[in-house]
Amino acid sequence: MSEHPLRQQLHNEIHARPFERVGAPAQVSHQVMLVSPSESQQAFEHLSELLGNLHLPPPAMGSMFHTEQIGPVRLRWERHGEFVSYTFITHEALGPEDPLFERCACDRVSAEWLARIPGQRLCANHVAVMPEGELGCDTLPDFSAVLDIDALVGSDVADGHAQVFTDLRIAPDGFTRFIVLSKAMSARRRGRLVQRLLEIETYRLLSLLTLPVARELTPQLNRYEQDLVSIMDAIGSNGGAEDAEPNRDHKTLDRLTLLASAVEGVYAASHGRFTAANAYYDLVNRRVTELHEKPIFGLQTIGQFLERRLAPAMQTCAWAARRQQALSERVSRCSNLLRTRVEVAMQQQNRSLLASMNRRQFLQLRLQQTVEGLSVAAITYYMASLVGHLFEAAEPWLHIKPKLAEGISIPIIALIVWIALQRMHHRLERASEAR
Template sequence: MLEHPLRQQLHNEIHARPFERVGAPAQVSHLVMLVDPAESQLAFEHLCELLGNLHLPQPSPASMFHTEQIGPVRLRWERHGEFVSYTFITHEQLGAEDPMFDRCACDRISAEWRARIPGQRLCANHVAVMPEGEIACDAVPDFSAVLDIDALVGSDVADGNAQVFTDLRMAPDGFTRFIVLSKSMSERRRGRLVQRLLEIETYRMLSLLTLPVARQLTPQLNQYEQDLVSIMDAIGRNDDADPQRDHRTLDRLTQLASSVEGLYAASHGRFTAANAYYDLVNRRVGELHEKQIFGLQTIGQFLERRLAPAMQTCAWAARRQQALSERVSRCSNLLRTRVEVAMQQQNRGLLASMNRRQYLQLRLQQTVEGLSVAAITYYMASLVGHLFEAAEPWLHIKPKLAEGVSIPVIALLVWLGLQRMHHRLERAGEGR
């Protein structure tokens, strides 16, 4: 049986990035680095450097995902289209005197190695997973030491098997902090919960990358729309005194169309990515199965109020850009039609002028032909006169008389010859 060459690869794709097992207590650190293709390869080499220094197995060159236990920390490395993520997980317990988030999972890895990670840090998160029994849950826990209570967001998640608290603010170390109070649940389910929280933050930041693009486009779109209005006004004016007006307007419109399409090509990919990332955020929020607790906003409610308007701004800019491109296209078609009609009118006038010239040429030709008949007749009659003058002693016919009698005969024969030549030329032209 013949196997498709990609069957194994496609089958394993759904198992390519399995969820990590997360116990309780646990600490998770997550870094997302925005990279270009060259930096993505450097990130892979940077990972290999760390593993090689620790004499650990190296991932394959085509690997998009790799996990490795490095001492007390499990490192999860993932390579995506435009970013690379690093997840550090440790189950070491903090001492009773150690404050939460004082020493996080990523701190167990060399600071010098972390400082040299290729790319630009876009997203950074710490997640503290604790058994629910460690903190009383009949009221809002006191997280004032590590979270902004005024911006606290929390909810029941995973069908009531855990509670999540965060302020979605950037702490002094540059990380956003999540606290998960976990009831009795499997390590795999707890790992899925943690990964969903991390993915929500990752895709939220990636979708927001488009917001500055949308804001930068607004002044340009305003200017282009004003230019289009000016061009439409020029098209609507009738100025027969300026025959080059339509051509100049077409040049302006062509330049505007080029600018609009260039802007569209430069930003369309970003807008498309924003829609995809925002859809993933909504999916991951839905998978949390949130329920409101203690009168706090849920993560979904917070994002609906804060993230949705930003995404609507991006969607509006994308629609406005698309609409402008379509309007420019319609305007171009209208102006081209007008220019073509004007050119047809010019061509019609040119053809009429050519017809008049041909008619005049025909009349002139007919006049010349008439003169030619007279000239040929004159010369032929003169020859006849000379001929009869020479033959007068034998023919006894006066030369002048013979010459006069031959004139109508010669003229008729010459005219018939010209007519026959015209008929042959016409038949030859029709045959072509």
């Protein structure tokens, strides 16, 4: 029995990128770097450099995922299509006097190595995970030292087994902060919760990368739509003489072709970004749903906050994409309309040209018939003259007057010449039909 060569790879895909075990207390630092294809390879080599310096086994060549324990920190490295993520997890407990986020998980790794990570940082988060009993949950905990209370959002998550608080703002250290108060739950489930929070922020920012593109497209689309209206007015107008109409339509078609080229160029440049935004936004909604949020303390939940701000931004992107698609379709319809008009004008020109050719051919036929009549007369004259000369020479023997013989031969010669011309016409017609 033969197996499909991709069976193992496809089967193991469901086990790829497993969730990390996260205890309580724990500190998690997460960074997402936007990378080009060359920078993605540099990120792999950069990771290999870190592990080599620490005498740890390097990741497999071409690996898209790698985890390693580096002293007290667990490093989780993931490579995706357009970004690379770094997650640092440590379970070192804070001292009673240590404020939250004073010392984070990524601080345990070489600062020089962190500074040289390839790519551009798009997303950075700190997550502090602690047992619920440390702060208590009967009243809203006081997070004013680390979070903006005016922007605080929070909710019960994981079916009431944990609470999450955040202000979704970038702190002075460049990181967004999350606080997770965890009840008794398994480390795997706690890891899934933290991973979902990190993915919500990651995919939220990745989807929002399309918003500036949509805003930049708006004035371009306005200009293209105005150009299209101008072209449609030119198509609908009847001004100009009939002989100038085809030239005017060709000029309009040139304008429309340039507009179509510009619209399709913009569409090709931005379509991938709009498609990615839809995919990332769908992932955000899925991860929010998986949190199983319930409101607490009168705060907005994470899902409610994102719905208020992220959904309008995504609607703006979707509107720009639909507008772009509609403009492309309108330009295509306009092109078809104008091409049809040009083709009709060309057909009218062809009909006029054929009518003119028919008239000229008729005149040529008439002229040919006139020439043929003159030819019959000329040939008859010369042949009759030859007959007259012949009878003039033979008069002593035939005793027929030459002029009489010449006169009698004229109708006979004319009839013979005419019949010969008619037979020649019939042969030419049959030859033409045979072709």
